Amino acid sequence: MPTDIALTPKDFKSDQEVRWCPGCGDYAILAAVQGFMPELGIARENIVFVSGIGCSSRFPYYMNTYGMHSVHGRAPAIATGLACARPDLSVWVVTGDGDALSIGGNHLIHALRRNVNLKILLFNNEIYGLTKGQYSPTSERGKITRSTPMGSLDEPFRPLSLAIGAEASFVARTIDSDRGHLTDVLRQAAAHQGTALVEIYQNCNIFNDGAFDTLKNPATRDDALLRLEHGRPYRLAPDAEEIVHDVEDPDPTAAFTLSRLRHPTPIGVLRSVRRPAYDQLMNRQTAGAVAERGPGDLAALLAGTDSWTVRG
Template identity: 55%
Template sequence: MTTEAAPEGPLALQRKDFVTDQEVRWCPGCGDYSILAQTQKLMPDLGVPRENIVFISGIGCNSRLPYYMNTYGFHSIHGRAPTIATGLRVMNQDLKVFVITGDGDGLSIGGNHLLHVMRRNVDITIVLFNNRIYGLTKGQYSPTSEFGKRTKSSPMGAVDTPLHPLSVAISAEASFVARSLDIDQKHLIATLERAARHKGTSFVEVYQNCNVFNDGAFMEFADKAVRADRTVRLEHGQPMLFGKEREKGIRLNGTTPEIVEVGNGVSESDLWIHDETSEDPVLSFILSRMHWPDFPEPMGVIRAVERPTYESLVQQQVDEAIEQQGEGDLDALFMEGDTWTVE
């Protein structure tokens, strides 16, 4: 590059280019602000022209996010964002499509669509804000609320067993599965970037604090003071070490994970070496079931495997049909089968 030429065009964008003139209306202190900020910061780095970025959401506090992104945006209806994203991506593969959803939107009312978009591997990035509560409707329990959770709609405690979002994603054949935390800004933007660069459906669960209806839901392990001891950063090809001094590790005993102190005969090579590319989903699944206080909460990319995207396969069939049958001739198609002429 010559020194005279300043960078031009879409790649010269900055965070402010992705900020809209709309007033952000989340409650003060909401974890959504951080996710929005990291998302806006990430955009210029993706190298995608702004007009080719689309944010699609459903309903819920999280789903307001598209209004605050100066890209194309669609704030749709409850749970259905993946369906709109699918129709759009199948027809236009130049677009970078994000789906913004939450634990209620994605796992309750929209559970079916979430399953199917992931198994098809439509090339979109799904960010699921998990605050384990219904915020917009003012405080009912959600599909990720803990068993026994007392809320406005469960005064004696919820009797519903919660879902593990990452387990759902892995079982639904998602090709990219990760987790991050609203207040861990560096980790969040790095995780979102990995997800955005993945070809196929990338699914990111973000632990997000609702300071009004479920304050401190994740603080037992998310608080900076204890985070190093109570979460484990996953890094591909690296042993699972955690603790302030990286003195603890996860070892696999068959398919049972266990916490061990490193040293005293346990070396790093004895630990579980993270392999996000493993075709076998069993190890990913074990990670998705590890939760505080039994284990440190795994953070980062759990799974990242390559397989063809849905829309590329659809396009391939169109291309093959044209190659085999030639470009469609409508007049010939009209006259398919038995025809006759009346003079």
């Protein structure tokens, strides 16, 4: 529900002490989100942040909105129920690469394919931070950690490739330390009808410090980053042909190709296509069924005599 009261970033700061490791990239993301929220023009009581388990999942404590710190990997499922029951709310999911892609992988891909009206912020630091430095589903092969002292044998997930393969309608990537870019991507995600997945490269300076230094260092970032903008051309290699970036292309081939690219690394919106949101379709279907057959009777349903269950 829109608000007539002009809100400021301060209005979205809770009274809880922010507790992450000094220097953690989560601080920058929190500040960017709190700074962006007033742009939505939505009352705080109509905004909800749902998280799972992990460092990033402390987020709801620090937002002066409604929120839920849920169970490991289940934030997309809980947020799906909330978005379907209350389509008037702005529902955001905050998760990490371990929370979303390990125990929560199944919930994530089905939220994406259903196109529920959610905004999912996936903090990717390529490590398990809260549980003290084990390798995660996005850690590179050969990664030496406390749980892989001889090096990880797993091929890592690429979150954006996974999302596009799950038919996600909005897929983007940004970086914790680039406030302007992060805010612009949040703005586009918020405007999208359906599930928007935003991968945020986030530095864990305790257990995986410097994982994204090449993308952040002024001396290397221009060559290391491929900045995507709708309607502007890009090249996959210096001597390759120019391609005009089209986020609205219904064919996911170009977006998937970009999601596989490592050098340079694409940032920005890879894909943003229109298709009906699951919660809207579900509520329309329910309303149509009630209009056709009338409301059900719970007592009759439990007794097995309700018209919804007995036909003919």
